[in-house]
Amino acid sequence: MRNTLKAATLESRFPLLAVEQGCIISKDADITIAFEVKLPELFTVTTEEYEAMHSVWNKAIKVLPDYSIVHKQDWYIKENYKTEKPQQDLSFLSSSFERHFNERPYLNHTCYLFLTKTTKERSKQQSTFSTLGRGFIVPKEIKNKETVLRFVEAVNQFEQIVNDSDFIKLRRLTADQITGTEAHEGIVEKYFSLSHGQNNVLKDLTLNPGELKIGDNSLILHTLSDLDDLPAKVSTESRYEKLSTDRSSCLLSYAAPIGLLLPCNHIYNQYIFIDDHTTNLARFEKMARNMLSLSRYSRANQINKQWLDEYLNEAHSKGLVSVRMHCNVLAWSDRSEELRQIKNDVGSQIALMECKPRYNTVDVPTLYWAGIPGNAADFPSEESFYTFTEQALCFFTGETNYQSSLSPVGIKMVDRLTGKPLHLDISDLPVKKGIITNRNKFILGPSGSGKSFFTNHMVRQYYEQGTHVLLVDTGNSYKGLCDLIHYKTRGEDGVYFTYTEDNPIAFNPFYTDDGVFDIEKRESIKTLILTLWKSEDEAPTRSEEVALSNAVNLYIGKLKLDGKVAPSFNTFFEFVRDEYTELLQSKKVREKDFDVANFLNVLEPYYRGGEYDYLLNSDKQMDLLNKRFIVFELDNIKDHKVLFPIVTIIVMEAFINKMRRLKGIRKMILVEEAWKAIAKEGMAEYIKYLFKTVRKFFGEAIVVTQEVDDIIASEIVKESIINNSDCKILLDQRKYMNKFASIQELLGLTEKEKSQILSINLANHPQHHYKEVWIGLGGVQSAVYATEVSLEEYYTYTTEETEKLELTRLTEQLDGNIELAIKQLAASKRKS
Structure with a gap:
């Protein structure tokens, strides 16, 4: 049948x-001030913080005048990931990463807050008086200018109270952001197109009995508008069972099931109507008296009388404010x-809140x-019900998506809920904000937890951003x-030092x-020669130190004067x-002050023809100062x-030389595990020096370990590394569940951080292959992220021997073209 309307x-x-x-002015003379709301990130809020957010909202709402409306509108729109940089500006691995995630769907969250001042008459209007049903709307005049000024002042106080908190931030929307410009759509236009994308096209609205369509989209509506549909008790937070254990709890806001946990396009509207509190209570007093007089005719009236009395008692005894x-x-x-x-998903998610899902068909157009x-x-x-402000605020969602850092420096991680790539700055931005005081990092993860993948992924991105990277490894992880770097730079970079019999x-x-x-x-040359000369338990005398210092200085002077002398240990x-022996003899230096014969005898194995003559006489003439990616593989030695x-x-020495001489370069x-061996060989002072000094030279020192007993037992780690590493990175700790109390105490982890760490890898997406990692910054900011990479990156980072x-x-087979080899391996894996 054709529609004849x-x-x-x-x-x-x-x-x-x-x-x-x-300010938005309606034709009925209502005034609205709009804000964009920034909420904390998902899975990062504790019970105390949820209660603090609840308290902030409550304090802010109390400053609003009667007949105000608080309308919080959360948008959850399905979008597809797109890279921000052109492919030609990306490296081979970065380009592979972006292709891997291209068009990956995720749920994007945007939160708005609208504070409206209306009138007593308008607040009582029912759906029959909606502007949607009027043939023509005659604009009304704002009669009382003082009321408007008081409302604007109250909104300013509201904004200040919320922004003074540590959890929620309000940003007032401008006129252009509300109405839109030629280049960008405003929020009103976005609402009518049900889209947050660019270049939205306004579509036809189709209103049929029990149906609302916007373009091709059909809308369905579930409401919470009746006390009979609500549970007897609500709270500020709820336990998310998928990421909780018997020793820890992962928390979300009470309304989270119909927020980010509802994976479809939807808008979640929350309204609080502030009427005249005194008038409301007087009305309920009258209703209670009526129920009392009618109680003899119906037990229901008797029960309603008891409920009204309880509501009034709560309001008077606790000073609660009655709202709708x-x-x-x-x-x-x-x-x-x-x-x-x-429809089924929304109903089941509402049921998770212990509320009764009510599928509304009649009032969809009016509520929209x-x-x-x-x-x-x-x-x-x-469509509203009476309650108190405290209970009403429990229905506010309290978290948003993981957010990318607004910084050019950082690493690409992945949102653990939606799988969307994130740009995460764990070095510069936290220092600027005062969250951390140094950039040092401590990484702990057992074997098989994805530690090598994460560290490869991190150092590769730092290298691509211009960082000089020096790695000390004992397992060929890099x-x-x-x-690949060596191949891409045609041998100019990517230096790999390792020991083999054929190529020591x-x-x-x-x-x-x-x-x-x-x-x-x-100083590094002197330290090196002293290490060769003296045993670990034999300290040099003052005269020996002076003699050695003179020898080094005179030799360096000779190198500068005589260009024919090749610098090496041999010369x-x-x-x-x-020459130096003759000089000592002319000065009549005694043998007990400096035994040159003993000195030469001990160092002879490193001289031409000696057992280790190759060690300090490399003919490659390589200066590591300008090499940006260097790996020392020490497993064999x-x-x-x-x-x-x-x-x-x-x-x-190579790193300290970089640290001192490369000004303004990261x-x-x-x-890696080599730190254990370094600590045993009298190198503890180097480690202490590095971790305390490197921050002054725009540098960062990172230690990676897998054995929990090592970090607990080593005083060097406890005193130098952990205390001077403001960024702590932990991977799956379930192997150490029984020891985790000692790890928590050693690293100074809070209960919130403990809950986050113990939630790692508990609910990974079955279709995405990744391992999760926890990153904590200065005990202030922490979250769990996913390390998911493309197949090209996987074959670059893999530590599997086969x-x-x-x-x-x-x-x-490809004449050393490792990039092409990686591409072919990845392509064959995709086909299989």
């Missing part, structure tokens, strides 16, 4: 008149099958019309990434590109044996009493 234009029924001085409340969930879809599923930003005064009063590790500590030997360089040895101390000194040293061998063989 007349079509009306939106202009003829539009309830808003204008936006003046940032209404909530509704407006969801939509353009497909009938999906719409049926959404009242949800227009600035039109809350058009709300039909019969070989793939280093080889070799350095030249006397070589510099620019010929500059500053104090740090000279240094010869200089001491010949970590137990070697001669090689290991020398190599560690050179490692530390530096990072990451020490996959590494497969990549190596394919790289050799």
Whole structure:
């Protein structure tokens, strides 16, 4: 049957008149001030913090005058992830990451708050008086200017009270953000198109009995408008069972099931109507007397009398404010099958709140019309119920999506709920905000927890952002990434030092590109030679230190004067044996002050023809100062009493040289399990020095470990590393569940942080392959994120022996083109 009803234009029924001085003016002379609300991130709020947020809302609402309306409108829109940078500006791995996540759907949350001042008469209007049903709306005049000024002043106080809190932030919307411009849509236009995207097109509104359609989208509405549908008790928060354990609780706000946990396009409207409190109570007193007089005729009247008395007693004894409340969930879809599923999902999520789902078909147009930003005064009063402010505020959602950092520096992580990539700054922005005082990081995770993947992912992105990265490893965890960098830079970067019988590790500590030997360089050479000369328990005398210092300084002077002398340990040895020995004899330096023969005898194994003559005489003439990605693989020598101390000194010298000389450039040293061996070989002072000093030179020191007993037992770690690492990163700790109390005490973790850590990997998405990681900043800010990577990144980072061998063989077949090998491996994996 054809619809014969007349079509009306939106202009003829539009309830808003204008936006003046940032205020929305309706044609019925109601005034609305609009805000965008920033809420805390999901899974980061404790019981105490939810209660504090509840208290802030309560205090703020108390300053509003009678016949005000608080309308909180939460938008949850399904969107697809798109990269912000052009593909040509991205590296091979970054481009692979973006392609992996391209078009991934996620639920985007935006929260608005509308504060409306209306009149006593308007607050009593029912749905029959809605502006939607009027043929023509005659604009009314605002009669009392003082009322308007008092309301604006109250809203300013409301805004200040909320913004003074640590959890919620309000930002007042401008006229352009409300009405829109030629380039950007305003919130009113977005509401009529049910979209938060750009270039929205206004669609036809179809109003049929029990049906509302906007374009092709059909709307369904569930309401909470009757006390009979609500539970006997509500609270500020609820326990999220999927991420909770018997030792910890993951908390969300009471209304979270119909917020971010409802995975469909929907708007969640929350209304609080502030009437005259005294008039309300007088009305209830009268109703109670009527119920008392009628109680002999009906037991229901007797029970209603008791409920009214209880309500009045609560109001008078506790000073509670009587208000009206209404909530509704407006969801939509353009497909009938999906719409049926959404209807079931909304109903089940409302049931999780212990509320009775009420599917509303009759009042959909009227309630949708009242949800227009600035039109809350058009709300039909019969759809609201009486309660107190404290209980009404429990229906406010209290969290939002994970948010990306507004910073050019950071790493890409993934939202654990929706799988959307996030840009996370865990270095610079927290320092600027005063959350942390240093950029050092401590990473703890057992074997198989995804520790190597996370650290590879992190250092790769820091490297791509211009950081000088030096890695000390004992398990070939970074070989793939280093080889890729080496290939991409055509050998200019990506230096990998490791020890094999065929190609032993070799350095030249006397070589510099620019010929500059500053104090740090000279001191590192002296420390190295002292380590070669003296045993660990044998301290040099003062005269020996002076003699050695003179020898080094004179040798460096000779290098500068005589360009034919090749800097190496061989020429240094010869200089001491010949020229410096003659100088000592001419000065008549006694043997007990400096035994040059003993000195040369001990160092002879490192001289030409000696057992370790390769170690300090590398002919590659490589200066590590300007190499941005260096890996020292120490697995084969970590137990070697001669090689290991020398190599560690050179490692530390290389980084300290970078730290001192590279002004304004970010530096990072990451020490994997090798720190245990370093600590045993008298290198503790280096570690202490690094962690206390590196922050002054725009650097960060990172230690990675997997054994919990190591961090508990080592005083060096406790005193130097943990106390000077404001960023702590933990992976799945379920293997250490019985030891976690000691970890919590050692790292100074709060109960909130403990609950977050114990929730890691408890409810991972079955279709996405990732491991979760907890990142805590200074005990102030913390959250759990997912480390999900593309297949190209996976094959670059993998530590599985079979996959590494497969990549190596394919790289050799492709004449060393590791990038092409990674691409082919990833492509074959996708096909299988």
